[in-house]
Structures are given as structure tokens and as C-alpha cells.
Amino acid sequence: MTKTNPGRFFEDYTVGQTIRHAVPRTVAEGERALYHALYPARHALYSSDEFAITCGLDGSPLDDLLAFHTVFGKTVPDVSLNAVANLGYAQGRWLRPVWPGDTLRAESQVIGLRQNSNGQSGVVWVRTQGLNQVDEVVLDYVRWVMVRKRDPQSPAPEAVVPDLADSVDAADLIVPEGLSFAEYDFDLAGEPHRWGDYAVGEVIDHVDAVTIEEAEHMLATRLWQNTAKVHFDATHRPDGRRLIYGGHVISLARALSFNGLANAQMIVALNAGAHANPCFAGDTVRAWSQVLDRAPTDAPGVGAIRLRLVATRNGAPAGTLRDDQGKYLPDVLLDLDYWALMPV
Amino acid sequence: MTKTNPGRFFEDYTVGQTIRHAVPRTVAEGERALYHALYPARHALYSSDEFAITCGLDGSPLDDLLAFHTVFGKTVPDVSLNAVANLGYAQGRWLRPVWPGDTLRAESQVIGLRQNSNGQSGVVWVRTQGLNQVDEVVLDYVRWVMVRKRDPQSPAPEAVVPDLADSVDAADLIVPEGLSFAEYDFDLAGEPHRWGDYAVGEVIDHVDAVTIEEAEHMLATRLWQNTAKVHFDATHRPDGRRLIYGGHVISLARALSFNGLANAQMIVALNAGAHANPCFAGDTVRAWSQVLDRAPTDAPGVGAIRLRLVATRNGAPAGTLRDDQGKYLPDVLLDLDYWALMPV
Amino acid sequence: MTKTNPGRFFEDYTVGQTIRHAVPRTVAEGERALYHALYPARHALYSSDEFAITCGLDGSPLDDLLAFHTVFGKTVPDVSLNAVANLGYAQGRWLRPVWPGDTLRAESQVIGLRQNSNGQSGVVWVRTQGLNQVDEVVLDYVRWVMVRKRDPQSPAPEAVVPDLADSVDAADLIVPEGLSFAEYDFDLAGEPHRWGDYAVGEVIDHVDAVTIEEAEHMLATRLWQNTAKVHFDATHRPDGRRLIYGGHVISLARALSFNGLANAQMIVALNAGAHANPCFAGDTVRAWSQVLDRAPTDAPGVGAIRLRLVATRNGAPAGTLRDDQGKYLPDVLLDLDYWALMPV
Known part of the structure; x- marks a missing residue:
């Protein structure tokens, strides 16, 4: 057997x-450090224990x-x-x-x-x-x-x-116990834009781009103990390419979204997500976001914002997702719909 | 001077x-995280503090x-x-x-x-x-x-x-103080196979494969502060290739052996080992094991299993090591003989 | 807007x-581990808590x-x-x-x-x-x-x-509180050479070389949350090359300088520095140092040494920095002038 x-x-x-x-x-802290090495992650709540403590938490999660x-x-x-x-x-x-x-x-x-x-x-x-x-x-x-x-x-x-349901109802979002943005330091967070500054429908081009290497996506995918052969074995596909774990693209796009959404600190819900096209090493990934909704929360100074996060390659323009037939454009890699928490 | x-x-x-x-x-924990990023390591005792505590240890070593x-x-x-x-x-x-x-x-x-x-x-x-x-x-x-x-x-x-001696005598194996597999959780460990399920002579093809990148083996080898020039300097050999540290192949093969030997939790002895052929970036490494021996131990629920672990490339078939002249086949990279501890 | x-x-x-x-x-410890994976760093004070404690510190910084x-x-x-x-x-x-x-x-x-x-x-x-x-x-x-x-x-x-000023005055160097090299263990540090063994003007060729991969410099540069596009985006320059963060070359050269300067434990001042030429993945980096000055300190057994640290590629010879016109030679990557602390 x-x-x-x-x-x-x-x-x-x-x-x-x-x-x-x-x-x-x-x-533990090793995984935290690797996360920062693998993705250009800069959201302050996950970067600094001190910043997280100011936000009412015991330290940086x-x-x-x-x-x-x-x-x-x-x-x-x-x-x-x-x-x-x-x-x-x-x-x-x-x-x-x-x-x-x-x-x-x-x-x-x-x-x-x-x-x-x-x-x-x-x-x-x-x-x-x-x-x-x-x-x-x-x-x-x-x-x-x-x-x-x-x-x-x-x-x-x-x-x-x-x-x-198409999305998580705002009323069902869970704000971490103790979280408060009443003392939020916008300078240290990196951008002045508050929850109230984002309009539903607004599109944000996150500008920055990262070219992915084989070693990087494999280090990441192994770190999550994801065992799918296609990510690691260059002999698995006839074309010799390793398919990048879709979650790697999610983290990369989310990290790139710092530039324009530095204050969308915590992800609290995943409404929907599609890995629109496969991503491979050598792809230069960009990201854009669209504001889909906003909702207040009961926590001090904390608002919820619903965002579409899109990852693209080859410089595909921000704001365009699909062709005439409703099919994802070939250079769209990810279409993710999530709720995040922001200072109001 | x-x-x-x-x-x-x-x-x-x-x-x-x-x-x-x-x-x-x-x-410390940083090295642990890197180990999981560099190798597809999933043995539960080294992945989870809780699992290790259930096995009588103070946490995950x-x-x-x-x-x-x-x-x-x-x-x-x-x-x-x-x-x-x-x-x-x-x-x-x-x-x-x-x-x-x-x-x-x-x-x-x-x-x-x-x-x-x-x-x-x-x-x-x-x-x-x-x-x-x-x-x-x-x-x-x-x-x-x-x-x-x-x-x-x-x-x-x-x-x-x-x-x-050709191998460490089973009587000389050291079981870590406190180790017990009496409460071992096979679901969480990932496979149902016990020590008693493995027959001497049995060959296990570990199925999965990993293609190695230059950055990966260099990150690993540096982490161990191994300074041998051949691993890092592409100008050292006339063919411009960097020789991969043999220990990198050992860890890779051992991690791949999870698939079929998930319960061979702890390595307690190294009987013998040969780096049969040099390994280079671009090689797609597979592994197979052969059960060489079994021995009981005094620890609760703990048996010892002696395994040959072989790493190959280019899809060399499991079970074959040498040619007619007794020479390692060119796609055999590693022939390692070790004792591990398993739940009985 | x-x-x-x-x-x-x-x-x-x-x-x-x-x-x-x-x-x-x-x-934290994750960043420490990554530093050791990214650079061939071996200075004992930063590798071992025990060694640092013997030097009067609370642990390894x-x-x-x-x-x-x-x-x-x-x-x-x-x-x-x-x-x-x-x-x-x-x-x-x-x-x-x-x-x-x-x-x-x-x-x-x-x-x-x-x-x-x-x-x-x-x-x-x-x-x-x-x-x-x-x-x-x-x-x-x-x-x-x-x-x-x-x-x-x-x-x-x-x-x-x-x-x-051209350099930090030796009198202005800050020795960390408690630092003492009175009990310094040269065996464990890796070399016998003391502060007094280095002569002003002496050139040390650090011998070892490292070929840089794209994944490595990007992991490092992200870890420092450095966001400059040129380091990450292969579409940013017409030639498709990503410019390596100058600090990556500094760390690489400093780590290579262990071989000959293993006892130059702590950097206490940066006098001057020039990124003489851009560095790209594929470059094989070597390093050499020149002793510029020496000064005593008040701490037990601790001397200060002022060093020029030069990184080169393509095997450029140690000791030569500039051409006839005073311009950096094309294979000089870094010219750094710093003070370090050494056992006397």
C-alpha cells in the first residue's frame, strides 16, 4: 500500500x-520578519509594536x-x-x-x-x-x-x-477587542487620508511595481506549508514554468496598496476573490484599488472600508478589469473584494 | 603577513x-522560520509548540x-x-x-x-x-x-x-528526555502510518519535487555560516556554476520525505552519508526512502526506524542507487542512512 | 486629488x-536571522548572545x-x-x-x-x-x-x-555602555589579530566573493522597507535591470571583511561613503580594506580602528580605487570610511 x-x-x-x-x-517573530522581506509591507500596525499599542492592542499582531x-x-x-x-x-x-x-x-x-x-x-x-x-x-x-x-x-x-452572500454585511464585521484609532498618528502611519476622504467608486492607482523571482514565491509558499506541486516543480508543466501561489499575489498587491491606502490598516473580511489569470516569475506586478463601500463601526475612531484590490502585470491600466464579453483581461491577475479598518 | x-x-x-x-x-525563532521557508518542512514536532508539548517536550525544538x-x-x-x-x-x-x-x-x-x-x-x-x-x-x-x-x-x-561502525547501534540511540508518543495525534501529524506499519526493505517514493534556485541555497548556506567559496562565487568554477552545499540537499530530501514518513519525527542518529553527485541550481530534486531496520525504545510509544534517504534529480526512479560497477548513478545526489523516532 | x-x-x-x-x-530575532541569511555575517558579537555577554553586553545586539x-x-x-x-x-x-x-x-x-x-x-x-x-x-x-x-x-x-568634517573625531566615538574586551576570546571570534597588529596604511584583501541574485537584494531591501522603485521594478530602466540598493553592497562588503577583520566587531561611526558605481544582480562582489587610523578608547581592552572598506566586482585588484583623473574605476562599487571597535 x-x-x-x-x-x-x-x-x-x-x-x-x-x-x-x-x-x-x-x-512568531521569524514569520513576521519574513513577511516583511517577501512583500513590501508597511502598514504601521503590523510593523511596530509601539504603533499597535497606541491603537489599543497589546502589540503588533x-x-x-x-x-x-x-x-x-x-x-x-x-x-x-x-x-x-x-x-x-x-x-x-x-x-x-x-x-x-x-x-x-x-x-x-x-x-x-x-x-x-x-x-x-x-x-x-x-x-x-x-x-x-x-x-x-x-x-x-x-x-x-x-x-x-x-x-x-x-x-x-x-x-x-x-x-x-456577495459580501460580508458591515454589521457582521468583527473589530478586534480594544482597537481604537482615537490616538492614531497619521505621520507615523505614512499618509494623511482618513476614512472620510475616500469616496465610493474612487479608483486608486498604487503606482509601485515589483518583478517577482522564482526564489521569492517559493520561499513564501513553503513558509505557509502549501504543498501544491505546481508552485515548486519546474518539470510539472510542459512549459517548465512554476505557477505562483495565488495568495502570493494577494499579499503582494495588498502591500503595494500601502501607497494610497496606508491607513487601511486591518483586513477584517474577505467578500470575494478571483485569481483571474495565472502569475509567473518575471511578471512585474502592479495594483489598483476601488472603493466599494464604507460603514461606521462602534470602535473609537474606527471606520470600515470595502475595497476591490486588483493586481495586474505588464502595466495594464488601473480601473479596467474585463473585456466586452465580461471576461477578465489577460493581464489582470487578481480581483479581491475585502473590508478593512481605517481611522475616521 | x-x-x-x-x-x-x-x-x-x-x-x-x-x-x-x-x-x-x-x-532562535528567526532561524526556525527561515528553515520552513527554505525547505518544505512539515514534521509536526518542529512546526507546532502545542504538538511538541503533547509529545512531552517543553515546546518545539x-x-x-x-x-x-x-x-x-x-x-x-x-x-x-x-x-x-x-x-x-x-x-x-x-x-x-x-x-x-x-x-x-x-x-x-x-x-x-x-x-x-x-x-x-x-x-x-x-x-x-x-x-x-x-x-x-x-x-x-x-x-x-x-x-x-x-x-x-x-x-x-x-x-x-x-x-x-557501519551504523549507530540501536541501543546507543538517545531519546530526548520526556519524549512520549502515547498521546500522539496522527491526524495533526498528517499520516496514519505507525512504526509497525513499515517493513524492513520497503521503499517509499516521496512523490513531490522541488526545483532549486541559486538564491535559496545561498540563503541557507549563509544562514549556517558555511564559508566554502564554491557555494557563493559563480567565478570560482570554470563552468560558472555554484556547487550546492550538500547539507542543503539533505534538508530538502528530509523535508520531501514527509510525504510517506510524516511520523518519522526526530532524527537521532546519522549512520552514514554520501554526497553521491554534485547538485546545482536548476536541478529538480526528488527523494525516496528505504526502511533499513527497526528497533524499540524505552520511551512511551516511541520506536526507532533506520532509513536510507536518497535524493535524486531528473526523475531518476526510486529504489535504484548504483550501476553494475557499484558506482552511484549520475542522478543520485545523496545517500543518507539515519535513525528516526516514530510512534509505535 | x-x-x-x-x-x-x-x-x-x-x-x-x-x-x-x-x-x-x-x-527582532527574525530580522537577525534574515541578516545572517542575506549576508555572510560572522562577527561573533552579533552572532552569539554568550559572546556578547562576555563582552559586557546584555546579549547580542x-x-x-x-x-x-x-x-x-x-x-x-x-x-x-x-x-x-x-x-x-x-x-x-x-x-x-x-x-x-x-x-x-x-x-x-x-x-x-x-x-x-x-x-x-x-x-x-x-x-x-x-x-x-x-x-x-x-x-x-x-x-x-x-x-x-x-x-x-x-x-x-x-x-x-x-x-x-571629513571624519568623526576619535574623541567623539561612543563606546556602548559596559563594553569590555578584557575577556575577549580570540578563538571563538575567529582570528588572532589585535588592534595593535594593524598598521595604518595596511591593505587587507578579504579574499572571498559572493555572486548576487535578484531575489536576495530585493528580500533585503524590502526588509528595510526601502521603497525606491529602481530596486524592485525590472521595467523601470530601459535595460531591464534592477539597481541594487547601495546599502546591500555595504552589508555584503562588511560581512566579507570578516576574513581579515574578524575582530573589528562594532561599527561606531560612518565618516564618509560613496556608491562609486551601480551594482546589479550577477555581479560577483569582493572586498578589501585599508587601515586609515587607530585610536585608543577608555573602555577596557577596546581600541578604535578607522577603516576604508571597498567593494569591487570582476576581480578588480585590492588597493586600487581611482584612475588617473581621480575617477573611481568602473569595477569599484563602494568606498566606505568607518570607525570600528577592536580588542587591543
Whole structure:
């Protein structure tokens, strides 16, 4: 009997099934430093303990996306090893900051299944929770992927398609306990623009660009213990290229968005996300954002802003996403919809 | 007088001589994070403090190979700067875990010398100990290298060839104090296979592959403060290639072996090892293991398993090491023989 | 109104103006580990807590250049985003070690301005201070850059050119509190050469060489949160090359200087510095030093040594800096003049 993990096929999932993902991970100051080396991350709350303390926290948490990647990485061997495509995200919420020294693990529940009409594959919806060492949920999100069937002749399961809202309702956003932007220092944060300065519909071109190297995306993807072969093995694809983990592009775009959104400090919800086109080493990535919504919160001085974050390559212009047929333009890499917290 | 280190030549060694190697090193959570970025390391005991606590330890130790590389790196300026070849390892034992915050230093004793018949070089055997900040030995191994003579005319020393066992006797393995696999969580560890599930002779193909980049092996090798020029200087060899530190291949293969040997948690002995062929950036490395032996231990739920770990490139098939003449096949990079601890 | 940072132009500076730079940064053990992965750094005081304790400190501080790069990085968005050239450094002093866990921020005062005769640009002198979380100055230096004018027609400001000494006077060097080399262990430090063994005028060829990869300099430069586009964006220059941050070359050369100057433990002053020629990935960097001066200090066993540190590529010979016209040779990358502390 083979002892290696062949991954799960479409037939291996049933609605209601819970999967405890392997390899809990303690994340600490080393991961924080690497995050700053891998991405041009400059949001002050994640850079400075002192700044975070002024914002009512006990110190600087680990980047929200570091928590996301760590949890996501745990799910890969069980959810996406045989995935043909990563189709979408919904209803993601960050429920608690992750602190240096925390140990994260992940669990997923299968909440939907639908075989494709070709009989070769099907769509699997999972709700994943990231938990810390005292079993508090730090992150909760829905993701759906297209997974190959082991046997095209096996019968289709009853289709169950979960009803997913287009976005997290502002009223459901969780502001970390104690967070206050009442004493916020805009000089140290890097920009003067407040929550009230952003208009719904406004597009911000983040100007800066980063050319990605193979070593960089592999270091990052390994750090999240993501095992998908396509990211590491140059012999896996006929063209010899390694596909960059979509989350690497998310973190890169989010870090680039500092220039214009330096005060969009904490990510609190992931409404939706599409990896519009594959990204490869050598691509020069840029980012732009569009303001989608704004909402107040109960925390002192804290407003919520809903943003579309788009990553592009080859200098694709800010503000344009799709062609006439509604298809993503070939140089759009990422279309992400999230809520962040900002000083009002 | 030149102030730079020319390295030692064969004439500079005498049997019985003790060398205190330079530059002690404090290793901590930063080194742990980098280890996870550089290698696809997922063994749970080294990933999660909580998992390690469940196994009776105070927290997650630093990876056994991180300790090995750190100690090995210290010996390079004194032992292998003028080495023509790294010939072998024997009688290696890990005597104590290395914890974040520990400071490691190294000492070596020359235990053997034999001039080669050509008079140009000789073999030097050293027993190296890695010690922590309270002078406890954490690691002890024998290594032998072929070293150039300064002057081919200088007389040969009396040949002393140490008597080295083929492997560490199972009775001599040191199980870390407190270690227990009685409460081992196989779900979190990632695989269900117990010590008793592995048969002597069994070959496991670890499936996954990693293509190595120049930046990655140099970051790793520098982190271990290994100063051998061949790893860093593209002008050193006529072909412009940098030779990858053999230990980088050891760590890569060991990390790849997770897929099939996720429960071979701790390395406790190094029986033998050969860097069969040089490895270069661009190589896509795979690994396979063969079970060589099994032995019980006195610790609760803990068995010892002796494994051959082989790294290959170019998709060389698992299970085949040598050609008809007994020579390593050209795509075999590493042949390592070690003992690990596993839940029974 | 655009929300992104266009950088400051020459017209935006006035003599006496103080700029509080953005994004304070907590630096800790993760940054220390990355520093050792990025540069072949081996000075024992920064490698081992135990060694540093023997030298009278509470533990191993973060590398002096890590502190420098962190502070420097903060100044880039305000000082050098529109800089045409980084012209020089003067009067730099390290006033206090930076410890893991410290949070650094930076402030600069404009101390000089002189428009160039072409009217297109001007020179800006700033004195920058790096401060820790209790507002102690850890680093203080003068830097001057050539900055583009927004409008060539705008009037020139009154020229103010600060009077800068060629070097920091030995009497003004700050030895860290408690530092003592009375119990210095030369074996562990790696070389036997004392302060008294170095003669003014002596040239030391540091022998070793490192070929730089794109991923490495970008990881480093991001770690210091340096945002200058030229380092990251391969589409920024017509030739598709990314310019390596000059500070990367400084750290690389300083680390290489271990071989011959292993006991030049702490950098305490930066007298002058020129990035003589741009450095690019693929360059194989070597280093040599020249002893410029020596001075005693009041601390036990501690002497000060003034060194010229030169980085070269393409195997340019040690000891030669300039051509007949006094111009830097094309393969000289760095000419740095600093004071370090050494055991007497």
C-alpha cells in the first residue's frame, strides 16, 4: 500500500463531512520578519509594536494575510491537491488577531458539492476555520474549488449549492477587542487620508511595481506549508514554468496598496476573490484599488472600508478589469473584494 | 603577513589535536522560520509548540538538521576550506534538542590521518561535537574529508584510520528526555502510518519535487555560516556554476520525505552519508526512502526506524542507487542512512 | 486629488525643516536571522548572545548595519524618492545598540540646500536620527542627495552648505555602555589579530566573493522597507535591470571583511561613503580594506580602528580605487570610511 498522500478526489467528499487538517504551526517573530522581506509591507500596525499599542492592542499582531496563508496552506493537502481550479472565496472573516507565538491549525467542513456536466470533475465548497492554541477561531471563510473525479463513471452526488452572500454585511464585521484609532498618528502611519476622504467608486492607482523571482514565491509558499506541486516543480508543466501561489499575489498587491491606502490598516473580511489569470516569475506586478463601500463601526475612531484590490502585470491600466464579453483581461491577475479598518 | 584565513592543509593536522571552531551562534525563532521557508518542512514536532508539548517536550525544538548545519558550518573554515572532497559521515548522534535561544559552538578532534598514495593530499577524520551555552553536547559525529597538502614533498604522517561502525547501534540511540508518543495525534501529524506499519526493505517514493534556485541555497548556506567559496562565487568554477552545499540537499530530501514518513519525527542518529553527485541550481530534486531496520525504545510509544534517504534529480526512479560497477548513478545526489523516532 | 506619494521635489525642502518619517518598525530575532541569511555575517558579537555577554553586553545586539538600513529605509519616501543620486554620508555615529524587540523610527532635519547651475535639480543635506521606542537616539548621520526640481523655473533658494568634517573625531566615538574586551576570546571570534597588529596604511584583501541574485537584494531591501522603485521594478530602466540598493553592497562588503577583520566587531561611526558605481544582480562582489587610523578608547581592552572598506566586482585588484583623473574605476562599487571597535 502506498504511504504517500494521493490527495482527495471528488468522490471523497460528502456534504457535512469535517476534515481536521494536518500540521499545526506556531508562527512568531521569524514569520513576521519574513513577511516583511517577501512583500513590501508597511502598514504601521503590523510593523511596530509601539504603533499597535497606541491603537489599543497589546502589540503588533501578525499580518492578517500571514494568518490567512497559514490556515489556507493546511487545507491544500486535503482540498486542493487534485484541484483543477480555485474558483472563489466568500464570507471570510478575521475574528481575532494572531499574535507571535500562537499556534494555528485548521478545520474544514464540506458545505456543497456539484458534479460538472462532463462527469470528469465537480465543484466542492468548504467552510474553513483557522483556530489558535486555545481553540479560538481566528479566521473563517468559504472557498470552492473544482476537483477531478477518481473515476468518471462513479455516480454524481446530490447537488448541494450553498447560498453565499456577495459580501460580508458591515454589521457582521468583527473589530478586534480594544482597537481604537482615537490616538492614531497619521505621520507615523505614512499618509494623511482618513476614512472620510475616500469616496465610493474612487479608483486608486498604487503606482509601485515589483518583478517577482522564482526564489521569492517559493520561499513564501513553503513558509505557509502549501504543498501544491505546481508552485515548486519546474518539470510539472510542459512549459517548465512554476505557477505562483495565488495568495502570493494577494499579499503582494495588498502591500503595494500601502501607497494610497496606508491607513487601511486591518483586513477584517474577505467578500470575494478571483485569481483571474495565472502569475509567473518575471511578471512585474502592479495594483489598483476601488472603493466599494464604507460603514461606521462602534470602535473609537474606527471606520470600515470595502475595497476591490486588483493586481495586474505588464502595466495594464488601473480601473479596467474585463473585456466586452465580461471576461477578465489577460493581464489582470487578481480581483479581491475585502473590508478593512481605517481611522475616521 | 596576511591576516586572512588560508584554511588548513593536510600537514596542519595531527592525531589527537583539538580544534575550537570559531563564531558561536545563537539560534532562535528567526532561524526556525527561515528553515520552513527554505525547505518544505512539515514534521509536526518542529512546526507546532502545542504538538511538541503533547509529545512531552517543553515546546518545539529547532529542526535536528538546523542544529547539524549550524555545527557543521562552524567546522568549515578549519576542516574543509581546502578539502577536495567530503568523503563520509559516521557515528552521528543527536544527544539533546536545541531550543530557540540556545547558543551553539563546535569543537573537533582529529581522530585519523592517512596520506594518499599520490602524495598530493590525504584523508582527515574528525570527531565533531556541537555544544550549547551550558557546554552540553547536543550533537556528536565523525566526518572525513580529503584535504590538499601544502607541499607534496612534506613527509607523510603515520597512518591512523579510525575503526568506525557501519551504523549507530540501536541501543546507543538517545531519546530526548520526556519524549512520549502515547498521546500522539496522527491526524495533526498528517499520516496514519505507525512504526509497525513499515517493513524492513520497503521503499517509499516521496512523490513531490522541488526545483532549486541559486538564491535559496545561498540563503541557507549563509544562514549556517558555511564559508566554502564554491557555494557563493559563480567565478570560482570554470563552468560558472555554484556547487550546492550538500547539507542543503539533505534538508530538502528530509523535508520531501514527509510525504510517506510524516511520523518519522526526530532524527537521532546519522549512520552514514554520501554526497553521491554534485547538485546545482536548476536541478529538480526528488527523494525516496528505504526502511533499513527497526528497533524499540524505552520511551512511551516511541520506536526507532533506520532509513536510507536518497535524493535524486531528473526523475531518476526510486529504489535504484548504483550501476553494475557499484558506482552511484549520475542522478543520485545523496545517500543518507539515519535513525528516526516514530510512534509505535 | 491623488492619494499616492509623489515624493518630495527640491522645492519642497527648506533649511531647518524637520521631517518625521513614517512607519516605525519593531526589529527582532527574525530580522537577525534574515541578516545572517542575506549576508555572510560572522562577527561573533552579533552572532552569539554568550559572546556578547562576555563582552559586557546584555546579549547580542542587532547588527549595526541592520539598524542603519532600517533607519535609512524610513527616510527614502521623504528624501530620495525623486533623488537623481545619493551623493554622500558624513558624521554618522551609532550612539546605542539596537536590541531585539526595539522599535525604530526616524526623523530628519534639512541642514543644507544648493540648487545646481542647470536649474533642473539641487542638492539637499539632511541630518537623520534613528530613535528607539523610548526616544533615545541610536544613530545619527548626515546624508546628501541630488533631487529633481518639480519646476525648473521655480526660484533657487538661498544656498546653505553645511560644514562637514571629513571624519568623526576619535574623541567623539561612543563606546556602548559596559563594553569590555578584557575577556575577549580570540578563538571563538575567529582570528588572532589585535588592534595593535594593524598598521595604518595596511591593505587587507578579504579574499572571498559572493555572486548576487535578484531575489536576495530585493528580500533585503524590502526588509528595510526601502521603497525606491529602481530596486524592485525590472521595467523601470530601459535595460531591464534592477539597481541594487547601495546599502546591500555595504552589508555584503562588511560581512566579507570578516576574513581579515574578524575582530573589528562594532561599527561606531560612518565618516564618509560613496556608491562609486551601480551594482546589479550577477555581479560577483569582493572586498578589501585599508587601515586609515587607530585610536585608543577608555573602555577596557577596546581600541578604535578607522577603516576604508571597498567593494569591487570582476576581480578588480585590492588597493586600487581611482584612475588617473581621480575617477573611481568602473569595477569599484563602494568606498566606505568607518570607525570600528577592536580588542587591543
